[in-house]
Amino acid sequence: MLSALGSVLSVILMIALGFVLAKRGWFGESSGALVSRLVVSIALPSYMIANLMGGYDRDKLVSMLPGLPIPFAAMGSCYAAGVGIAALFRLPRGRRGTFSSMFALSNTIFIGLPVNIVLFGEASLPYVLLYYIANTSLFWTLGVFGMARDGAVREGRPPPSLVSAEGLRRIFSPPLVGFLAAVAMIVAGISLPRPVMESCRALGAMTTPLSMLFIGIVISRVEWRKLRLERDLVLVLAGRFLLCPLILALMARGAALPALMKEVFFVQASMPAMTQTPILAEAYGGDSEYAGVATSMTTVLSLATIPFFRILAGSLF
Numbered sequence: 001m002l003s004a005l006g007s008v009l010s011v012i013l014m015i016a017l018g019f020v021l022a023k024r025g026w027f028g029e030s031s032g033a034l035v036s037r038l039v040v041s042i043a044l045p046s047y048m049i050a051n052l053m054g055g056y057d058r059d060k061l062v063s064m065l066p067g068l069p070i071p072f073a074a075m076g077s078c079y080a081a082g083v084g085i086a087a088l089f090r091l092p093r094g095r096r097g098t099f100s101s102m103f104a105l106s107n108t109i110f111i112g113l114p115v116n117i118v119l120f121g122e123a124s125l126p127y128v129l130l131y132y133i134a135n136t137s138l139f140w141t142l143g144v145f146g147m148a149r150d151g152a153v154r155e156g157r158p159p160p161s162l163v164s165a166e167g168l169r170r171i172f173s174p175p176l177v178g179f180l181a182a183v184a185m186i187v188a189g190i191s192l193p194r195p196v197m198e199s200c201r202a203l204g205a206m207t208t209p210l211s212m213l214f215i216g217i218v219i220s221r222v223e224w225r226k227l228r229l230e231r232d233l234v235l236v237l238a239g240r241f242l243l244c245p246l247i248l249a250l251m252a253r254g255a256a257l258p259a260l261m262k263e264v265f266f267v268q269a270s271m272p273a274m275t276q277t278p279i280l281a282e283a284y285g286g287d288s289e290y291a292g293v294a295t296s297m298t299t300v301l302s303l304a305t306i307p308f309f310r311i312l313a314g315s316l317f
Contacts, residue, residue, distance in 0.1 A: 010118055011114075011115055011118050011119075011212060011306065012303055014208070014209060014212030014213065014216070015212050015213075015215045015216045015219070015303065016216060017212075017213065017216060018212060018213035018214065018215060018216020018217050018219075018220070019216035019217075019219055019220045020216070021213070021216070021217075022216060022217045022220035022221070023220050027217050031217065032214060032217045032218065032221075035210055035213060035214045035217065036110070036214055036275075038206070038210060039110065039206070039207060039210045039211050039214065040109075040110065040173065040174055040175060041174045042174075042203055042206075043203055043204055043206040043207040043210060044109065044113070044174065044175040044178065044204075044207055045174045045175055045177065045178025045179075045181075046178070046199070046200040046201075046202075046203035046204040047125075047178075047200070047203075047204030047205075047207045048125070048129070048175060048178040048179045048182055048204070049178050049181065049182045049192070049197075049200045049204075050197060050200035050201040050204045051122055051125050051204065052125070052126070052179070052182040052183065052186065053182050053185060053186060053191070053192060053197065054197065054201075055122070056126065056186060057186060058186060058187055060126075061126075061183060061186060061187070064126050064127070064130060064261075066255075066256075066257065067127065067130050067255075067257050067258075067261050067265070068130050068133065068134065070248070070251055070252055070255060070257070070265060071130060071131045071133075071134035071135065071248070071265055071268070071269075072134040072137075072138075073251055074244070074247050074248040074251050074252075074265075074269065075104055075105060075134055075135060075138050075244075075269075076138065077247050077251075078103065078104035078105075078239065078243065078244045078247055079100055079101075079103070079104035079105070079138065079142055079143075081103070081104070081239070081243060081247075082099060082100035082101075082103035082104045082239055083096070083100050085103070085235060085239075086099050086100060089231065089235065091232055091235075092287075093150075093153045094150045094151075094153045094154035094286065094287060095150060095232065095286070095287045095290060096146070096150065097143075097145070097146020097147045097148070097149045097150040097286070098146065098147050098150050098277065098281050098286050098287060098290065098291050099232065099235070099236065100142075100143075100146050101139065101142075101143035101144075101146055101147060101273075101274070101277060102236045102239070102240070102273040102274070102277055102291065102294050102295065102298070103235070103236055103239030103240070103243075103244075104138075104239060104244060105135055105138060105139045105143055105273070105274055106135065106240065106244070106268060106269060106270070106271035106272065106273065106274070107271050107272050107273065107274050107275055107299075108128070108131050108132045108135040108136075108268050108271060109128075109132050109135075109136070109175055110211055110214070110275060111211065111215060111271055111272060111275075111299075111302070112128060112131070112132070112267070112268045112271045113125075113128050113132070113207070113211070114207055114208035114211040114212060115267070115271070115306060116128050116264050116267055116268065117207075117208055118208060119267065119306075119310050120260060120263065120264060120267075123260060124260060124264045127258075127260065127261045127264040127265065128264055128268065129179050130261075130265075131264065131265055131268040131269075132175070132176070132179075132268075133176065133179075135268075136173065136176060139274060139276075143274075143277075144280060144284075147277070147280050147281050147284050147286050148284040148286075150281070150284065150285075150286035150287065151281075151284035151285030151286045152285075154285055154286065154287075155285050157285075215299065218275065218296070218299060219296070219299060219300055222296040222300065223293075223296075232290065232294075233293065233294050233297060236273065236294045236297075236298065237297065237298065237301065240270070240271075240272060240273060240298050241270060241298075241301070241305050244269045244270070245266060245269045245270045245309065247269075248265055248266055248269040249266055249269075249316055252265055252266065252317070253316065253317070259317045262313075262316075262317040263313040263314065263316075263317050266309065266312075266313045266316065266317070267306075267309050267310060267313055270302075270305060270306075270309040271302065272295065272298035272299040272301070272302040273294060273295045273298045273299075274295070275295060275299075277291045277294075277295050278291040278292035278295055
């Protein structure tokens with residue numbers, strides 16, 4: 001327990017540093033976007049290449065594949081539950097898709113990956129990526145479809161298509177491309193030159209500190225006067241921090257999978273809502289203010305829930 005709390009404390013200290021520096025004016029309006037871009041486009045792909053190619057072979061990769069259906073099934077079930085709850089509680093029709101996305105899908109790469117690396121070590125990386133593959137696939141298909149449908153309802157336009165070229169392009173983001181490239185080279189027996197691997201390790205080492213600083217920047221910009229526990233927000237919190245971890249735990253407990261994989265999946269299921277949700281809600285004409293408040297609230301509350309879910313994961317699995 002003390003080890004888990006110590007790991008969480010290191011996460012909180014890095015986030016607190018980003019928060020303090022942002023409040024003191026170190027980061028301008030464009031700084032958060034720059035840090036985010038550095039992490040997603042440079043640090044994360046480099047981290048995946050360096051760690052996968054440095055510690056995994058073909059047999060280890062194949063042994064991970066049985067775990068992939070669990071996050072797909074868990075998040076698909078959570079999304080269906082979100083759609084049902086939105087109808088049951090009669091949420092505004094122009095908000096239901098955004099609600100379902102935040103209810104079921106979590107920030108598994110930008111927040112989830114560095115948090116899991118700190119909590120469980122680098123051995124957790126492949127399992128984080130399995131969950132990420134499922135999460136990003138569902139977010140850029142079902143999630144974006146729901147938000148686009150919200151905008152169509154609000155503006156009286158025809159409903160959008162479920163699968164689009166833009167959605168498919170987003171699925172193959174730089175982190176996923178880095179992951180797939182590393183897997184392809186491992187399967188093909190290709191080794192990268194030592195200077196390239198050392199460069200990837202150095203760049204990948206930026207992932208956790210930059211990610212935590214970014215979260216601190218985001219939290220520093222939260223409009224606290226808008227954070228009220230209204231019904232629609234409480235339901236999002238119930239999905240993020242109660243129902244989705246519960247569904248994942250029920251599905252994973254009986255599965256013949258490594259205990260670490262189950263623990264990582266469980267912690268990933270309890271991460272806050274995707275930070276891209278407010279941006280996409282705005283782009284598609286949805287309720288971006290609601291999305292922004294809910295995303296900010298889940299991010300802030302995750303600082304308190306991460307220690308709980310880390311300890312609970314060790315007890316469950």
